[in-house]
Amino acid sequence: MRKKVAFYTLGCKLNFSETSTIARTFVDEGFDRVDFNEVADIYVINTCSVTENADKRFKSIVKLAQKANPDAFVAAVGCYAQLKPQELADVNGVDLVLGATEKFKITDYLNDLSKNDMGEVHSCEIEEADFYVGSYSIGDRTRAFLKVQDGCDYKCTYCTIPLARGISRSDTMESVIANAKEIAGQNIKEIVLTGVNIGDYGKGEFGNKKHEHTFLDLVTELDKVAGIERLRISSIEPNLLKNETIDLVSKSRAFVPHFHIPLQSGSNDILKKMKRRYMRELYVDRVSKIKEVMPEACIGVDVIVGFPGETDEHFLETYNFLNELDISYLHVFTYSERDNTEAAEMEGVVSKNVRAKRSKMLRGLSVKKRRAFYESQLGSTRTVLFEGENKEGYIHGFTENYVKVKHPWNPNLVNTIHQVELTKIDTDGMVRFEFASVLAH
Structure with a gap:
């Protein structure tokens, strides 16, 4: 009997692309992939640690697996598994926890799939995560998530991603184009480019990251891949979104007029505390440039509420800034303390109920912005x-x-x-x- 494997992915598009790649490894080794709510011999949970909620959800997902098959082998991989491997290993029912470099070799760690008394941990020091593993997802046959970059060299004070994924590193141009052609051959109409910090693609700051191409080179070449109807840039830092890239998208064959650009705060004081690499004036400049060459473009914005030291005045600065900006929708994140981050040690903690109130206000603004954007498109x-x-x-x-x-x-x-x-x-x-x-x- 062929063994069955099921997957559950928490978090971002990047995680989805990596889950797909890990799943193909299992299929190549003779496993049948089934849905997570079906009976399987092994359940793999790809974890996220961006917010407190993702941590909490892990336990409930393990219970789901145990409900489907109490005797199944349960493995945890991903960001949370790298940051807090022992915490996951201690969860009842978890048999194996793999860190950032080990997750792509998961089948090497499987023996007879018998349950362990204690969760077994294989987790590297994050400094060892200095090689690149390409991946793409093909779960939904209308679009695929194509990973082009991993890791991050930024030191934002609220973020654990550099601790979970290591230094910024990029796929080779040849590999990305080959993956794109493979996707095109499967009648998938849209590719979404994904990574931790994709605008950083090709940067060669470290000895092991010498690279001959830039993000602009990458999008220029991808635009030529036959068979892909649409290409979408997922999320790109405002300081890395260059005029040349915006101009290329405006004239391109396949890239669509949709940008997702993290802001995080509309207050320069808070942006400095967050150690972001731009001020709000640059953000205005990016939005203006996009709208100048693509008036119909959709622009999504990430914003964090309740960061330490965010006063009512700071929040209103953010609210008013976004209200006046020609953007289309918001992704609102409520700040949550993460271990081993600078922000967790900062003074001026904002109470949970104030964080919730601010989040609700910005979610309301997002509804208004999306409605206004949709109305502007009627008749087109x-x-x-x-x-x-x-x-x-x-x-x-x-x-x-x-x-x-x-x-x-x-x-x-x-x-x-x-x-x-x-x-x-x-x-x-x-x-x-x-x-x-x-x-x-």
């Missing part, structure tokens, strides 16, 4: 890539500039691209449309 003709899921009788899709649309379920639309005219916003906030042409590809 856009291309929509339709997803594969029937949700309560509707099929959903995204325009190139990330407007979410809905249409009565039609299986023939799955994984096709159509030209549509956006007509009205529905009560659930999604956009209705008329087909502008019957041409699909």
Whole structure:
């Protein structure tokens, strides 16, 4: 009997791409992949540690695995596994914990899959995470997450990612292009570029990171890959998003007018405490440049509320800054203390209820911003890539500039691209449309 393996991924697009790569290793070694709620012989949980919640969710996911099969072997990999391996190993039911360099060799650590009395830990010192493992995800057949970079050299005072993933390092241009061609060969219409700090692609600051290409070189070459209809840049630091990249996207064949640019705070005082590498004035400049060459572009923003020392005045500075900025939606993170970060030792701790209140205000602003952006797109003709899921009788899709649309379920639309005219916003906030042409590809 072939053994069965199931995966659960917490966190970012990068984790999803790495889970896919690890899963292909298992399939190559004779395992069958099944859904996480099915009976499997081994359950692999790819962890995240960006927020407190991700830590807490881990235990409930282990319980899910045990419920499906109490005798199954449970392995934990990923960022939380690197940062706090013993903490995960101590969770009832966990058999194996692998750190940053070990996770891609997981099958080497599996013997007879019998349960361990204690969770076994194999975790490197993060300084040893100085090599690159390429990966991409193909879970959803309309889009794939393609990893181009890993690790981070920034020293943001709230962040544990450098401790969890090591120094910034990049895939070779040849490898990224080969992966993109492989994805294109599987009738996947969209690639999302992902990494920890993708604008840092190709930087050669360390001896082991000599690299001949830049992020601009990378996107220029990817734009030429035949068979990929759409390319999307996931999240890029404002100080690394150069005018040349914005101009390339505006004229490109496949890159879509959608940017996700972390801000974290609209107050220069707080940005300095966070050790971010820009001031708010640069952020305004980036947004203005994008809108100048792509007025229809969608711009998403990451923002953190409740950072130590954030007064009401600082928060209002952020709120007003975002309110006046021509952006399309927010991802709001409530600050949570992380061990071994500078911010955890800072004075001026903001109470949990104030953090929650500020988060709610910014989430409300995000709804308003998204609505205004969607309204600005009504009457325009856009291309929509339709997803594969029937949700309560509707099929959903995204325009190139990330407007979410809905249409009565039609299986023939799955994984096709159509030209549509956006007509009205529905009560659930999604956009209705008329087909502008019957041409699909």
